[in-house]
Amino acid sequence: MIETQLARKTTYLLIGLALLFTLGQPARAQDTSEPSGVTIHIVQDGDTLESIAESYGTTIQAIQQANALEDPRDIFVGQRLVIPVSITHIAAPSSQPTIMAGLADTLTALAIRYGTTPEQLGQSNRIVNPARLYAGQTITVPSTNPTGIARLGKNDSFWNIALSANANAVALATINNIANPFAIMPGNILVLPDDTTPSTGSPPYPWDTIVLHPLPLEPGQTGGIRITTSMPGTISATFLSCDLQFMSQETGHTAVFGIDRWTAPGLYPLTIDFQDEAGTTWAYNRDVLIVEGNYPREQIQVSEETGAVLNDAQSVQEEADYIAQKMSGFTPQQYWDGLFLLPVAGVPTSPFGAVRTYKGNEAVSFHTGTDLAIKTGTPFYAPADGIVVDTGWLDIRGYITLIDHGAGVYTGYWHQASIMVKIGDQVTAGQQIGTVGSTGLSTAAHLHWEMRVAGIQVDPMQWVREVFP
Numbered sequence: 163m164i165e166t167q168l169a170r171k172t173t174y175l176l177i178g179l180a181l182l183f184t185l186g187q188p189a190r191a192q193d194t195s196e197p198s199g200v201t202i203h204i205v206q207d208g209d210t211l212e213s214i215a216e217s218y219g220t221t222i223q224a225i226q227q228a229n230a231l232e233d234p235r236d237i238f239v240g241q242r243l244v245i246p247v248s249i250t251h252i253a254a255p256s257s258q259p260t261i262m263a264g265l266a267d268t269l270t271a272l273a274i275r276y277g278t279t280p281e282q283l284g285q286s287n288r289i290v291n292p293a294r295l296y297a298g299q300t301i302t303v304p305s306t307n308p309t310g311i312a313r314l315g316k317n318d319s320f321w322n323i324a325l326s327a328n329a330n331a332v333a334l335a336t337i338n339n340i341a342n343p344f345a346i347m348p349g350n351i352l353v354l355p356d357d358t359t360p361s362t363g364s365p366p367y368p369w370d371t372i373v374l375h376p377l378p379l380e381p382g383q384t385g386g387i388r389i390t391t392s393m394p395g396t397i398s399a400t401f402l403s404c405d406l407q408f409m410s411q412e413t414g415h416t417a418v419f420g421i422d423r424w425t426a427p428g429l430y431p432l433t434i435d436f437q438d439e440a441g442t443t444w445a446y447n448r449d450v451l452i453v454e455g456n457y458p459r460e461q462i463q464v465s466e467e468t469g470a471v472l473n474d475a476q477s478v479q480e481e482a483d484y485i486a487q488k489m490s491g492f493t494p495q496q497y498w499d500g501l502f503l504l505p506v507a508g509v510p511t512s513p514f515g516a517v518r519t520y521k522g523n524e525a526v527s528f529h530t531g532t533d534l535a536i537k538t539g540t541p542f543y544a545p546a547d548g549i550v551v552d553t554g555w556l557d558i559r560g561y562i563t564l565i566d567h568g569a570g571v572y573t574g575y576w577h578q579a580s581i582m583v584k585i586g587d588q589v590t591a592g593q594q595i596g597t598v599g600s601t602g603l604s605t606a607a608h609l610h611w612e613m614r615v616a617g618i619q620v621d622p623m624q625w626v627r628e629v630f631p
């Protein structure tokens with residue numbers, strides 16, 4: 163009894179504390195409010211579109227347009243109506259929008275894009291030397307006054323809205339607090355920026371565009387570079403002490419590169435050189451930010467036999483060297499096109515990059531692929547077009563398949579139950595190449611999916627979400 167009362171008192175105390183902490187941070191809720199420039203009205207009993215329009219100082223037509231209402235009487239109690247209102251009618255946003263500086267951005271170009279001056283932008287961001295702006299730098303920009311809104315139709319995308327409104331995509335994403343433009347669905351409302359002046363942030367001659375993505379870069383990730391130049395020529399570049407291999411077609415040049423999992427966060431110089439057909443050369447130099455990766459830690463319990471194999475450093479190293487050698491060439495042709503497919507719809511049980519400590523074997527390593535758990539015998543598929551460069555048996559990895567996707571991109575599949583392709587086979591995205599198993603050093607059925615870009619081990623899951631180069 164006493165115990166129960168004590169427990170009850172403790173519970174009340176905890177609830178009280180929880181309330182205290184909740185009340186202590188009321189401002190947080192504001193951050194997730196609707197985008198500036200629109201407000202939401204919940205239709206009440208007795209409301210008409212006319213009365214709603216009147217109370218918000220707008221027109222019936224504007225509300226109809228914003229909500230794709232054919233008939234103004236077509237409203238119901240409880241309905242959430244988007245009301246387009248002038249920015250002066252609602253409170254200013256609590257925090258200033260920020261953007262990420264791209265590889266070709268300059269303070270002047272950003273200032274023009276966001277309707278301010280380079281001095282003001284420099285001052286509010288405490289940028290002492292504008293020449294030291296780096297790719298991946300977070301810049302606070304003045305909020306743009308929205309004047310219009312657009313509602314996404316069935317076949318609309320973020321991109322065609324940006325295009326048809328002649329709006330800068332970065333500005334559009336910024337004022338709508340959109341982190342992933344691909345996640346915008348039909349029916350969503352976008353606030354259009356007032357300043358629809360396209361970016362004049364093109365880099366100096368002879369560079370037409372220089373794009374590096376994603377920003378900021380992270381260890382264990384792939385980076386893509388897309389460059390167009392004013393005339394044909396050859397591109398070479400150095401980043402993270404590696405020479406990047408470019409694929410060039412006339413004035414278009416692309417490259418993909420891997421960032422080693424153990425790269426320390428910081429600013430790293432990227433040097434790009436261009437030589438036109440007459441032999442004239444130009445250089446473009448910029449620091450690029452690499453932030454800390456967000457990787458979990460895993461404690462792996464291994465049996466005595468497994469421990470013995472893992473402790474046999476020589477055999478572990480031999481197999482690793484074999485794989486590294488097979489997955490690090492450069493075929494000067496890009497076989498893949500667009501996003502990679504997931505090779506199998508397994509449960510992701512262990513992500514790429516997780517730091518691993520083995521009990522009884524204190525060696526610290528990281529997980530070099532992503533594990534997709536699914537039952538033995540499940541078919542799995544090539545995620546993209548490519549050429550099979552190796553198949554066979556390895557003591558630790560079991561039955562394996564290696565695919566060359568061209569341009570220095572390779573994928574590998576371990577612990578297979580069966581192999582369905584042979585060396586030299588051309589495979590296409592979605593073609594079955596084997597079945598999932600638990601062969602080699604594996605405790606349960608799963609597909610270990612691994613990727614190398616320019617010889618560096620990277621997270622293959624990034625390629626399922628992001629198009630390279």
Ligand SMILES: [Zn+2]
Nearest residue numbers: 531532533610
């Ligand atoms: Zn694995």
